[in-house]
Each structure stands twice: as C-alpha cells, then as structure tokens.
Amino acid sequence: xxLGAMSAARVLGIATVAAVGLACTPTxxxxxxxxxxxxxxxxxxTSEDPIxxxxxxxxxDPRKVALGRALFSDPILSGNGSTSCASCHVLSEAGxxxxxxxxTHPRDDTxxxxxxxxxxxxxxxxxxxxxxxxxxxxxxxxxxLNPEVMDAGTWEELxxxxxxxxxxxxxxxxxxxxSEATLIDAIVTFQRSLVTPNARFDRHLRSEEVLxxxxxxxxxxxxxxxxxxxxxxxxxxxxxxxxxxxMEDAFEGRTVGRRDMGRFLLTGRPSDVHVFRVPSLRNxxxxxxxxxxxxxxxxxxxxxxxxxxxxxxxxxxxxxxRIAAFLRTLTGEYEGVSVGESRR
Amino acid sequence: MTTLRSLxxxxxxxxxxxxxATGFAWxxxxxxxxxxxxxxxxxxxxxxxxxxxxxxxxxxxGIVNHYDRLVAVWDDIAALERExxxxxxxxxxxxxxxMAPRLAAYRAALRHKETLVESFKTEQAVLRSSxxxxxxxxxxxxxATRDDPxxxxxxxxxxxxxxxxxxxxVAPSRLDAERARCALVGLDSPERxxxxxxxxxxxxxxxxxxxxxxxxxAPVLVHAAVVVERQPRVxxxxxxxxxxxxxxxxxxxxxxxxxxxxxxxxSSRIAWLLVYGLVIAALAAGAADIIAxxxxxxxxxxxxxxxxxxxxxxxxxxxxREMELAALKxxxxxxxxxxxxxxxxxxLSSAELLEAYGDRWPREKQLGHxxxxxxxxxxxxxxxxxxxxxxxxEAGMLELTPRPVELHPLCDELVEQARLLVxxxxxxxxxxxxxxxxxxxxxxxxxxxxxxxxxxxxxxSPDDAPVTFVVGHKxxxxxxxxxxRGIGIPDEDRDRLFEAFHRCANAGSVPGTGLGLAIVKxxxxxxxxxxSVQSEIGRGTHFHVEVPYRQVDA
Numbered sequence: 001x002x003l004g005a006m007s008a009a010r011v012l013g014i015a016t017v018a019a020v021g022l023a024c025t026p027t028x029x030x031x032x033x034x035x036x037x038x039x040x041x042x043x044x045x046t047s048e049d050p051i052x053x054x055x056x057x058x059x060x061d062p063r064k065v066a067l068g069r070a071l072f073s074d075p076i077l078s079g080n081g082s083t084s085c086a087s088c089h090v091l092s093e094a095g096x097x098x099x100x101x102x103x104t105h106p107r108d109d110t111x112x113x114x115x116x117x118x119x120x121x122x123x124x125x126x127x128x129x130x131x132x133x134x135x136x137x138x139x140x141x142x143x144x145l146n147p148e149v150m151d152a153g154t155w156e157e158l159x160x161x162x163x164x165x166x167x168x169x170x171x172x173x174x175x176x177x178x179s180e181a182t183l184i185d186a187i188v189t190f191q192r193s194l195v196t197p198n199a200r201f202d203r204h205l206r207s208e209e210v211l212x213x214x215x216x217x218x219x220x221x222x223x224x225x226x227x228x229x230x231x232x233x234x235x236x237x238x239x240x241x242x243x244x245x246x247m248e249d250a251f252e253g254r255t256v257g258r259r260d261m262g263r264f265l266l267t268g269r270p271s272d273v274h275v276f277r278v279p280s281l282r283n284x285x286x287x288x289x290x291x292x293x294x295x296x297x298x299x300x301x302x303x304x305x306x307x308x309x310x311x312x313x314x315x316x317x318x319x320x321x322r323i324a325a326f327l328r329t330l331t332g333e334y335e336g337v338s339v340g341e342s343r344r
Numbered sequence: 345m346t347t348l349r350s351l352x353x354x355x356x357x358x359x360x361x362x363x364x365a366t367g368f369a370w371x372x373x374x375x376x377x378x379x380x381x382x383x384x385x386x387x388x389x390x391x392x393x394x395x396x397x398x399x400x401x402x403x404x405x406g407i408v409n410h411y412d413r414l415v416a417v418w419d420d421i422a423a424l425e426r427e428x429x430x431x432x433x434x435x436x437x438x439x440x441x442x443m444a445p446r447l448a449a450y451r452a453a454l455r456h457k458e459t460l461v462e463s464f465k466t467e468q469a470v471l472r473s474s475x476x477x478x479x480x481x482x483x484x485x486x487x488a489t490r491d492d493p494x495x496x497x498x499x500x501x502x503x504x505x506x507x508x509x510x511x512x513x514v515a516p517s518r519l520d521a522e523r524a525r526c527a528l529v530g531l532d533s534p535e536r537x538x539x540x541x542x543x544x545x546x547x548x549x550x551x552x553x554x555x556x557x558x559x560x561x562a563p564v565l566v567h568a569a570v571v572v573e574r575q576p577r578v579x580x581x582x583x584x585x586x587x588x589x590x591x592x593x594x595x596x597x598x599x600x601x602x603x604x605x606x607x608x609x610x611s612s613r614i615a616w617l618l619v620y621g622l623v624i625a626a627l628a629a630g631a632a633d634i635i636a637x638x639x640x641x642x643x644x645x646x647x648x649x650x651x652x653x654x655x656x657x658x659x660x661x662x663x664x665r666e667m668e669l670a671a672l673k674x675x676x677x678x679x680x681x682x683x684x685x686x687x688x689x690x691x692l693s694s695a696e697l698l699e700a701y702g703d704r705w706p707r708e709k710q711l712g713h714x715x716x717x718x719x720x721x722x723x724x725x726x727x728x729x730x731x732x733x734x735x736x737x738e739a740g741m742l743e744l745t746p747r748p749v750e751l752h753p754l755c756d757e758l759v760e761q762a763r764l765l766v767x768x769x770x771x772x773x774x775x776x777x778x779x780x781x782x783x784x785x786x787x788x789x790x791x792x793x794x795x796x797x798x799x800x801x802x803x804x805s806p807d808d809a810p811v812t813f814v815v816g817h818k819x820x821x822x823x824x825x826x827x828x829r830g831i832g833i834p835d836e837d838r839d840r841l842f843e844a845f846h847r848c849a850n851a852g853s854v855p856g857t858g859l860g861l862a863i864v865k866x867x868x869x870x871x872x873x874x875x876s877v878q879s880e881i882g883r884g885t886h887f888h889v890e891v892p893y894r895q896v897d898a
Contacts, residue, residue, distance in 0.1 A: 050409040125415040134422060224480065226473025232410035239411045240465040246473075247566055275466070311473050312566040 050223070050232040053202035054120065054282070054332060060193045063173040068190025070169070071183070076161050077144060079151035085187070089118040094286040094340035095194065113259060114294035119332075119339060120282045122192040124238035129292045130263050131241060131277040136188045141180075155180050196283055196332025196339050204329070211329060218326025221319055226311045236281035236330060244274045244292070247312035250305075259293060285328040286340025299324045351636050355629035362622040369615035374434035374608045382432045385424055386601060389450075389594040392421050396457075397586050400464060404582050406472075411465055418461065425454060428597070439604030446600055450593035457588040464581040471578050474570035475513060481563035482506045488560050502564065509568050513575055683727060683857055687720030723855075730859035733792065734844050737866030744789070744870050746894035748782035751822060755815050758794050766802045771810035778815045778822060783893045785822065789867040790891060796860040797826045797887050803854055805830030805884070821873070821892040829884040833877065841877065850881070864889075 071077065073086035089095045095117035113129055121127065126134055133139035144152045152158040163178040175182040201219075203209035211219075222228055231237040241263060244250045251260055251274070258265065263272035276292055284290075289297050296302035303320045307313040315323075331339055396417045402408040428447065431440060482502050489495035694713040702710055736742050759774045801811040809829040816823045833841065837848040842865035845858040868875055872892055879885040 052410075052412070123412075125411075125418075224476060226476050228409070229469040229472040229476075233412035233415075234410075235412075239415045240469055241462050242466050242469055246470050246570075271463070278469075311477060312563050313477070 049205065050228050051201070051205070051236055052234045053205045054123070054195055054197040054199070054234060056197040058122075058193050058195055060189055061174065064175075064186055064189045065193045067166070067169050067173040068186040068188070068193075071162070071166070071187050072190055074165075076165060077150055077152055077158065079147075079153050079157075083150060085118075085150075088115050091118075091194070091334070092341075094283050095119040096287050112294075114289060114292055116279060117283060117287045118191060119194050119196050119334065120235055120238075120280055122195055123233075123235040124277075124280060125240075126238075126277055129276050129279075130266050132266055136191055137184050140184055140187055140191075159183070194334065196334050199282070199330050199332035201326070201329040202332065212325070214322055214325045215329050216326075218322035218324070221323050222326055225307060225313055225315065225319075225323075227306065227323070230278040230310075231281050236284075237278040238280035240278050241272075241275050242278045242310070244276055245309045248309045250274065250309040262292075281327060281330055283331050283339045285324075285331050299327060303327075351629065351633045355626065355633050358622060358626045358629050362619065362626050365615065365619045365622050369612060369619050372608070372612045372615045374605060374612055375432065378432045379434060379605055382428075382430075383598065383601065383605070385427050386594060386598040389421070389424050389428065390591045390598075392417060392424060393590045393594065396421065396461070400461065400582060400585050403465075403468060404578065409472075414461070414465070418458070421454065425451065432601075434608040435601065435604040436607065439600065439607065442600045443597060443604065446593065446597045450590065450597050453588055453590045453593045457585060457590055460581055460585045460588065464578065464585060467574050467578045467581060470570060471574045474567040474574070477563065478509060478567035478571055479506065481560075481567055485560040485564055505564070505568060509571050512572055683855075684724060686855075687724050690720040691717045727857045727859070730857055730863055733863050734859055734866065737863070737870070738844075742789075742866060742870045744786050744894065746784045746786050749785045749787045749790070750780070750782045751778035751785075751815060752776055752780060754787065754790070755794070755813075758791065758798065759813065761795070762798045762802065765799070770802060770807060773810055773812045775813070776815040778817050783817075783822065785891060785893060786871055789871050792867045793864050793873075793889060793891070794824060794826075796864050797824070797889070800860055801826050801828035801830065801885070801887075803856065804828065804851070809884075818890065821890045824889040824891070825886065826889075827884060827886045832881040832883055832885055833879040834881060838877070838879075842875075 071085075072089075073084045075081050075084045075087075077084060096115050116129070121136060126132075127136060127139040133142065143149045144158070145154075159178055159180065162183055167178055170178050170182060170186070173186065175186070200209055200211065200215075204211045222231075230240055230242050233239050244260075244262065261273055263275040264270070266272070285299060288299065289295070290299075290302040291305075296305060300320050303323050304315060307315040307320075333339065396414070399408065399414045399417050403411065403414060408414075428450075431443060431447075435443065482505070486499050486502055489498055694717045698705075698710060698713050733742075755774075755776050755778070759772060763770070763772060798811070798813060801813075805811065805828040812825070812827040814823075814825040814827075816825070831850050834849050837846070840846045841848075842861050843858075844862035846862075847856060847858040864875065868889065868891070871894070874890050876888045877885065878888075
C-alpha cells in the first residue's frame with residue numbers, strides 16, 4: 001500500500017545525500033550527522049534507534065533463578081563430575097573463560113571455538129556460532145548430552161544424580177519434581193536472568209548519562225561505517241547471520257578448517273560457507289578474545305579486521321579508537337556490579 | 345403381569361442405552377477449549393505471516409533498522425508451529441490424514457520462508473552497509489581530487505556512477521541497472537573484475553589517472569558493486585518472502601481442520617440428539633411403568649375388594665343358613681318335644697293302663713286304649729314321613745319322575761281316603777273336570793300336595809263346614825282348587841306360610857306339625873307348579889294349585 005510512497009521518499013532522501021556529498025567534503029561522521037539533521041522525522045528517516053537499552057528488570061521467579069544458579073555451577077551435571085556450565089561460562093569473568101578461546105565443542109584441525117558469553121543470551125535469536133539452536137532449551141539439552149561438552153550420559157543416569165541432591169530444592173522452587181523438563185527449565189530460567197542492564201550507553205539512551213565526545217563520535221562512526229547493519233537491536237547483534245568476509249576473504253593466508261566453515265556445516269548450502277551468527281557486542285570490551293576462533297586479541301584488532309573484511313574499509317587509527325570507546329560503553333552490570341569488574 | 349414386566353425390562357434397557365449413549369456422546373463431544381485454541385492458533389498463523397511480511401517490508405524500507413522485531417515475530421511463529429503439531433483430539437482419522445499433508449506443506453513453506461528471511465537479513469545488512477558507505481566513499485574520492493583540474497573527468501565519472509547506482513537502488517528498472525553496470529565497468533580495473541561476466545559486453549571506457557587513485561576508487565567500486573548486485577537480490581528475496589504461500593497453506597490447514605470440526609460436532613450433535621431421545625424414551629417408559637403399576641395395583645385392590653365382598657356375602661349367606669338351621673333345629677326340637685311327646689305319652693299311659701288294668705277292663709275299654717296307641721304311633725309315623733320328606737326336599741333330593749297318570753281314578757281315590765280319614769259325616773264337594781286320558785305328572789308328588797291340602801281343609805274348619813275340591817285343567821296344566829270355610833290365615837302369617845314347622849297364630853290347639861304346606865310347596869317347586877292362596881279370617885281359605893304336565897321326551 002504505502003510502498004510507492006516509500007520509494008518516492010527514498011528517491012528524495014538519497015538525492016539529498018548525493019547533493020550533500022557534492023556540495024562539500026565532509027568526513028563520514030559529519031556526513032552522517034548532516035544527513036540526520038537535514039532529514040526530518042519522515043517515513044524515510046529511521047523512526048527508531050537501532051539499539052535499545054536492556055531492561056533493568058527480569059520477571060523471573062527468584063526461587064527458580066537460585067536453583068538454576070546452583071545447577072549451573074554444579075559439576076554433578078557432567079558425566080565425570082568435574083565440569084559444570086560455569087567451567088566455561090565464569091560469571092565473574094563476563095560469562096566466559098577470560099582471555100581464552102577455549103571450547104570443549106567437537107574439536108577439529110584448526111582449534112577450539114571461542115566461548116561466547118552467557119550474559120544476555122535471553123536477547124539472542126539463535127545460539128552457538130553457527131546458530132544451530134533456536135531455543136536455549138534445545139541448546140542446553142544438546143550440550144548436556146554432548147559427550148564432548150558435559151557428557152551427562154543419558155537422562156536415566158543424570159536425573160537420579162540431580163534428584164538425590166536437589167529433590168527438595170526443586171519442590172521448594174515450585175516444581176512438581178525433578179524431571180528433564182524441570183531441570184532444563186531451572187537452568188534456562190537462570191540463563192535468561194543473566195542480563196546486564198545499565199551499560200553507560202543504555203543510560204545515555206535513557207538520557208540518564210552523557211557520554212563523552214569521543215564515545216558519541218564512536219557511535220556515529222559505528223553507524224556510518226556500517227557496523228550497525230549487523231550489530232543492531234537490543235543485543236547489538238545476535239539476531240542475524242552474516243558471512244565472515246563480505247568484502248574480502250577473512251581467511252586469507254590462513255588454514256581454513258571445519259570450524260571456519262560456519263553454518264555450512266549445518267545446512268550444506270554453498271552460500272552458508274563462513275556464515276556465522278553475528279555475535280552480540282554487549283560487554284564486548286570485557287569478553288576478549290574475539291571472533292569464532294578467538295583470533296582477535298584486542299578490541300581494536302577486531303574493529304580493524306571487521307571494517308576491512310566486512311565493510312571494505314581501511315579504518316584509520318583514530319576512527320578505530322573512537323569506535324572502541326563507544327563499544328566500551330556497552331559494558332553493563334550484573335547484580336549491580338560492572339561485568340568483568342575483576343578483570344579491569 | 346407380563347406387560348408390566350416387559351415394560352420394566354424396556355425401561356431398564358432404555359436407561360442402559362441412555363447411559364451408553366451419554367458416555368458415547370461425552371466422548372464424541374469436541375473439546376471446546378481445545379478447538380477454540382487450535383483454531384485461534386491457525387488464524388494467528390495467518391495473521392503472524394502478514395506481520396512478518398510487514399516487518400520484512402519495514403526493514404527493507406529502513407523504517408525499522410534492527411531485526412529484533414522480525415526475530416520476535418519469527419519466535420511467535422515458531423512457537424505457534426509447535427502448538428499446531430498437537431492436532432486436537434476431536435479430529436478423526438480422516439481429518440488427520442487430510443490435515444497431515446497440509447500441515448507438512450505449511451511447515452515446508454515456513455522452513456523455506458525462514459531460510460529466505462535469514463538470507464534477507466544477511467543480504468540486507470550488507471546492502472545497507474554499502475548503501476551508507478558508497479556515497480561516503482564517492483565523497484571521499486571526489487574530495488581528494490577536488491584541487492586537481494585534470495581529475496575533472498574522474499569526478500564526472502564518479503558523479504555519473506553515484507547517480508546511476510542510486511537510481512538502481514531506488515528505482516530498480518532494467519535500463520537503469522544496465523547503465524549503472526556499464527558506468528561501473530567503465531571505472532573497474534581490469535585486474536579486479538567485480539562484476540558478473542554477463543556485463544563484460546558493456547563498453548569499457550577509460551578514465552585518466554585511475555591507477556593513481558586506486559585507493560580512493562577501490563571502496564567506491566566495492567560498494568557500488570555490492571549495491572548493484574545485492575539490490576536486486578534483496579528485492580527478489582523480499583518478493584519471494586512476501587509471495588511464500590505460508591498464509592495460503594495455513595488457510596488450507598484451517599479449512600480441513602474446520603471440516604473435521606464440523607464433522608465432529610455434527611456427529612456429536614447426533615449423539616446428543618440420541619441422548620435426548622433416549623431421555624424422553626426413558627421418561628416415557630418410566631412413566632408408563634409407573635402408570636401400569638398404579639393401574640395394576642388398583643385393579644388388584646378392586647379384585648381383592650370384590651373377593652372380600654363375595655366372601656363376606658357368602659359368609660352372610662352361610663351365617664343366615666346357619667341361623668335358619670339353628671332356628672329350624674330349635675323349632676324341630678320344640679315341635680318334637682311337643683308333637684312327639686304327646687303321642688308318646690298317650691302310648692305310654694295307655695300301655696301302662698293296659699298293663700295294670702287290662703285284665704279287669706272290659707274288652708271295649710281295652711280296645712279303646714289300643715286304638716289310641718295305634719293312632720298316636722300312626723301320627724308319629726306320618727310326622728316322621730313329613731319331616732323326612734321336607735329334609736329330602738331341602739337337601740335337593742326330591743326327584744321328579746313323571747309318569748302317565750289318569751287324574752280321575754287318582755283324585756277319586758284321594759277323596760275316598762280323605763273321607764275315610766275324617767269320617768263320613770264330613771261333607772266334601774268333589775268336582776272333577778280333568779281330561780279322561782292320562783297326563784304326564786309325578787303321581788307321588790301330586791299325592792303329597794293334594795293329601796296335605798285336603799287334610800288341612802278338614803283340619804282347620806268346623807265339622808259342619810263343607811270342603812270343596814275341584815279338579816280341572818287349563819292349557820297344559822292340571823288345576824286343583826281346595827276351598828274350606830274354616831278359620832282362615834292371618835295376614836301376618838302369609839309370608840311364612842310355606843316354611844317348615846311354621847304354624848299360623850290362630851292354629852291354636854289343632855294338632856299339626858307345621859310341615860304340611862312346606863311339603864306342598866317343596867313338591868310343587870320340584871314339579872314346576874304354582875300355588876296361590878286366598879283367605880279371610882273366620883270365613884275360609886281357598887288354595888289354587890296349577891301343576892304343569894311334564895311330557896317326557898320319548
């Protein structure tokens with residue numbers, strides 16, 4: 001219905017952009033600002049900020065969250081009694097194993113996967129680097145039984161172990177008994193409660209805090225360079241698939257292994273080669289290393305490589321620094337403490 | 345009784361059928377909540393598909409610049425898809441068979457759409473980046489050569505490219521696309537072909553100083569290529585997404601589901617109708633049973649009442665007879681005490697006198713006493729005969745044995761007998777007009793009747809009063825009229841005149857047993873005859889008797 005009108009508005013908008021481009025020689029950031037200031041709140045202008053703040057409250061049942069927290073860090077879930085979820089997702093270390101690209105996922109010739117943080121998983125559309133799982137429940141179920149990860153054995157073996165220790169706590173938390181469904185639900189409820197609100201950027205969005213000049217410029221650059229195309233939404237990513245290396249070959253000069261094939265491993269479609277789930281940039285400053293293989297050790301390194309292989313830009317150093325400054329404002333709080341506090 | 349039992353059985357059968365039918369109907373009753381939620385899901389599936397398309401369009405047009413809402417809609421669709429897997433129990437096997445392929449088709453369309461949407465998001469992200477980056481890259485290249493007059497053609501080419509690329513973006517007509525591609529090819533370097541081979545046919549222009557500006561041109565080319573290549577791809581994806589027949593497939597599922605539901609509720613309606621019918625039948629049968637029972641018990645009550653009444657009546661009759669018998673006995677005793685004692689005492693005293701004085705008495709006196717003894721014994725014998733006759737009559741033992749009888753000799757003999765009995769001095773007027781030929785009568789019974797009537801006529805009239813005896817005939821009956829001029833019969837005794845041992849109040853000291861007229865009546869009753877009486881106290885009595893001839897069939 002309004003499609004024709006939209007197209008007309010677009011013609012107008014892009015013509016304006018072109019005109020501005022011809023009239024002067026602004027920096028990309030300036031251009032973006034110019035464009036924003038010139039365009040009114042029309043249908044063409046983006047009516048919503050591409051990033052939304054994380055809500056400060058989760059409606060989760062605190063009894064279930066407490067039970068899920070205990071289970072999350074209890075190694076009895078693993079087959080050999082030595083591994084818990086918290087072994088790889090250390091909550092005091094931003095929900096990852098600090099500084100390591102370590103994963104007990106099926107290994108291949110090129111090394112382990114980088115462990116994604118467990119914080120804010122509630123806002124992700126899919127889970128794992130390849131987006132294999134559509135729900136946290138499916139994800140947890142698969143990882144518990146995966147011999148390479150938790151190796152919990154069968155449900156018949158796992159449930160009695162849990163029942164012996166937690167029967168009473170399950171009932172106290174309002175579950176009828178210990179079962180596959182309730183065990184999964186308790187842990188997933190806890191996972192969903194792991195949100196990190198009150199990042200400085202969120203406070204800025206809520207007009208509670210003023211960001212520095214550099215940080216704001218970083219945000220503008222983040223948008224104008226095009227990072228925002230994938231890293232958008234409440235989780236600044238996590239809801240779209242993208243090929244690693246749109247403009248350039250991301251694996252140039254490196255051995256490409258199974259791990260690097262991405263979604264292709266799942267779908268077998270040639271178009272899914274090197275396609276990964278775009279990770280969330282929430283708490284990105286404290287969740288190094290970066291990329292599926294942990295190959296970027298620093299934020300700046302990651303920004304530079306992303307701009308090059310995804311966007312075809314060679315970003316100058318100050319621009320990278322500005323974007324990094326913006327990304328640092330995405331570090332939120334968990335239970336009132338800044339995420340990854342211990343590491344800083 | 346059997347009707348009642350079969351009614352009862354029918355009633356029980358109907359009630360059992362009712363219970364069975366209710367259970368059946370209950371089972372067949374579609375779960376309304378389940379139905380409501382399932383059909384709501386199916387309708388939401390269609391609505392959500394529209395919302396998804398809307399979100400895709402918004403995202404494509406840049407109205408929404410993140411994918412969270414698209415993801416949220418998709419999550420809803422996925423949740424709904426899981427819900428739709430649970431086919432409601434009301435769907436029968438046919439419905440399931442019909443729905444299964446449609447559901448599968450719906451799922452397949454969803455899977456395809458999911459892939460398309462993911463591709464759209466991916467491609468759209470790249471396209472958006474380049475759409476943002478491209479004018480910036482162009483601006484940067486232009487800016488860098490602003491002060492170089494020799495670079496004017498380069499800048500011109502840049503402007504042309506920007507114009508064409510932007511045009512493809514907003515109005516992806518085939519012509520614009522070709523022009524943009526050609527412009528692009530004009531700027532492209534031979535060592536890094538970024539465009540499809542199909543475009544190599546386009547004319548290659550050369551731009552002065554291009555090599556020197558490689559670093560400036562490269563991003564322009566890269567983004568231009570992205571826009572030109574991906575723009576139509578994204579449009580195709582959007583078009584494919586929007587035209588994915590998810591809504592139609594969901595609608596098809598809803599259609600066959602609705603058909604199933606209609607079937608289920610129709611059969612449920614029939615089942616309930618059956619139940620209602622059976623309820624009515626059960627009520628009717630129950631009512632009929634109750635009515636039949638009431639009627640039955642009323643009839644039984646009436647029967648019992650009748651039986652009781654009959655028994656009571658019988659008891660009354662019995663009692664009356666008992667009382668009569670008792671009265672008869674007491675009369676008999678009273679009579680015998682008097683009637684038998686008198687002749688007995690006569691006999692006894694005569695016998696005692698004869699014993700004591702017989703040898704001294706003269707012959708005359710002895711004979712007198714002997715005669716008295718004989719008379720008394722004869723009287724007793726007669727009375728005994730009468731009693732026995734009455735007894736036989738009352739016991740129904742009196743039999744009619746008709747024989748040809750000549751009435752003249754019979755009546756003459758009876759008259760002769762009467763004269764002998766009462767003495768020749770008593771006057772008897774005797775007229776006989778009966779037919780000469782023999783008639784069929786029971787002679788013995790007739791003798792009883794006439795003897796008694798004649799004897800009574802003499803007994804209850806003065807010695808000088810004459811007695812008339814007329815024998816005649818009338819039709820098929822003989823008539824006998826016996827008249828006297830005696831004491832008459834009082835009115836109060838008329839009713840009981842023919843009862844045994846009854847004697848009239850004015851009978852006084854006249855000896856009698858009270859059996860005579862009872863014998864007459866009994867004999868006439870056996871013979872089918874009739875007797876009537878006219879009497880006046882002190883003036884006399886007239887008995888009229890009719891005895892029908894009893895012609896015995898040969």
